[in-house]
Amino acid sequence: MRDSSADNSCSSPRTPNLRQRRRSNEIPPEILKSNGTILLVNDKFKYKSMWIRAYSSLWMLAFVSLIIYMGHLYIWAMIVVIQIFMASELFNLLRRANQDKRLPKFKLLNWHFFFTAMLYVYGRILSQHLVNTVTSEKIFYRLVSNLIKYQMVICYFLYIAGFVWFILSLKKRYYKYQFGQYAWTHMILIVVFTQSAFTVANIFQGIFWFLFPALLIAMNDVAAYFFGFFFGKTPLIKLSPKKTWEGFIGASVATMIAAFTFANFLGRFQWLTCPRKDLSTGWLECDPDPIFKPEYIPMPEFISHWIPEKEIAVLPVQWHALWLGLFASIIAPFGGFFASGFKRAFKIKDFGDSIPGHGGFTDRMDCQMVMAVFVYIYHQSFVVQHDYSIDVLLDQIMRDLGFEEQLALYTKLGQILQERQLMHI
């Protein structure tokens, strides 16, 4: 009935045959199909699987903390590495070995598009930071400025080269497979790079905007797991039979409370709240944004009886954190449901098996991706004070004018503004 397949070896050669993936430490699908709902409360092996999950979770947590300590650039590098692994998992997922043997170099095409997407996405996000880093040397500066100016053309020609290569490599009788792979490649790259683009943009606005949402998702996951472990009775959704309403609601409450308190704790660190304007790795110092400056609100009466303090210090960011927590507990799990549905549709157990007890990278990142996009959009719309027209013009000035021309523009504009002030007085 239940196999105690408890092998933890991380690296086993993966055959492309979908049904023979190494079993992860969960209930085999036959049991699930016959019994409709297998809840975690009833699983005798749950303690063993819990320990394995906890063990790899601790390792991941430690690793991520180290990277956060080291800084923005290293976090970015970590995200790039995660992306490469995710893309690798997903590219391999729907390939069929039989067809692939007749189409040499088709894998290479996937990585060509991957490289193009990477150049495009990170070129756009980090171009200004790159310019700020190399402003010290004249030659580098001009090289980098030119690269940025022609970045779109370069990426476009790389894409067109891949497009033409694809068309020239179309082989009779494999058309449908090749077009399917082409579409699949595009979908993967869009999913992987959209969320990473937003994640990286968040990081350089301040590690807080990357760390805090990631913590919330992890918190929501862990809380749902434990609430389901101890209290889970009512199944939540047919797609993921092990999730329960008790787990969901318990996790939501826990996440909202955690959001409010974590924001206060994390918002006090300059390392986490300061934006990084270039690609340096040293210490960071800045004038904290107003939302990280504590406001003192008077303590409500029922608490002030027990605690001597008359007021609590609340960072305005904590109110934003409540919204982030709400999203993380209600909407972000749908990323997990999407991944579950996808795995069921294509009859696969996990996206990969890099992480023992958890599956592959994509299994861990599915909810994170939905959250990262939301955080960026929330940040841009409600936190940052934006002025659309000014941003567009500044972008044009920075991109298309050289440094001397920018100075000339600045001087002239200053003169005009001064004249206007004199006229009004």
Place this chain on the structure above:
Amino acid sequence: MQKDTTTSSSTPPTNTGRIRHRKRSNEVIPEDGKANGGKLLVNDKSKYKSMLIRAYSSVWMIGSFVLIIYMGHLYITAMIVVIQIFMARELFNLLRRAHEDKQLPGFRLLNWHFFFTAMLFVYGRILSQRLVNTVNSDKVLYRLVSSLIKYHMVVCYSLYITGFIWFILTLKKKMYKYQFGQYAWTHMILIVVFGQSSFTVPSIFEGIFWFLLPATLIVINDIAAYFFGFFFGRTPLIKLSPKKTWEGFIGASVTTIISAFMLANIMGRSQWLTCPRKDLSTGWLDCDPGLLFTPESYSLLGWTPHWFPWKEISILPVQWHALCLGLFASIIAPFGGFFASGFKRAFKIKDFGDSIPGHGGLTDRMDCQMVMAVFAYIYHQSFVVPQSLSVEMILDQILMNLSFDEQEALYRRLGEMLQQGIQRMT
């Protein structure tokens, strides 16, 4: 051997879910093509009849196109929106299977929900600045529009997430694979359709020239390839499209490049085509032509014999850019057509639709245009704009588009950025 299929355009196309029963268009059917290796147009006896039908619908298309161009930027954008809706409908219907669809009510609605979200996103981004400029006079409307723009991303994102959740909640057992396939297909369609339009529409507002010239070049390339193949075609070009020939390809390339050079001269003299539109008005346009469209005279004395009447020619600098556009239109843009042909072969369909007699559906006409539109916009942004951009022009933009407070805010931010730059250099 050669069937005489003379269906006319009077019967309305019935979009049944079945792919193989599409109304036959007036072309040679593929079985003969397979049996005979290369069924070239030169050998086709009924080719004159099919040529006339194609010519007839081409004339109609060109006629309505010219009328829209005359009417202006806003109407061209509207035409593009309409084309998009039809293309999306053709493509949505293409891989649906009637059997599965009956069991999934409301699934088609999801497609149109994503379409509407994509349209809001793309056109919101493109037209926001121009919308602001249009309502600049009215205070209340200005504030309404500004806040709409500010929250534009949130609105589109919420709509997308709603669709995402709707999709997940409608997943039905045993239909998972079909539904995920349709979801992916919807995304790919919307990306293809809106990707190219998000490049086309900004081109239009930079000046109708940058939309009209690339579109015309593609049409010329198509027509020239057809006629060169008609009269001279012998050697097949690519297995994907058995009716294309090397003679057609090369003849069309030469024709396209030459006509690019000359058309740029003709079009560049019209203010209606070359002036950018800063807002969403529809009236007449007046502007300073700019460096690109100011003719420069080149002396021909050393190059031509004495009897040649013209001693010098005036060339607009934009004509050199047009050569690059022509080169791309003749060499790379046809690959859009090959892609579409390969796709049709892969999924065993004859045409994407049958809206246009003799030509197939809208997507059949737009396949090369899409590749070209993207290139034209990227070329324009990378090589044309920086050349014509100068300190004075940006200064003008700042003084015209921003309010006094915004100008001072921009001045301050620019000062900060420049200071940081100077600090780094010293």
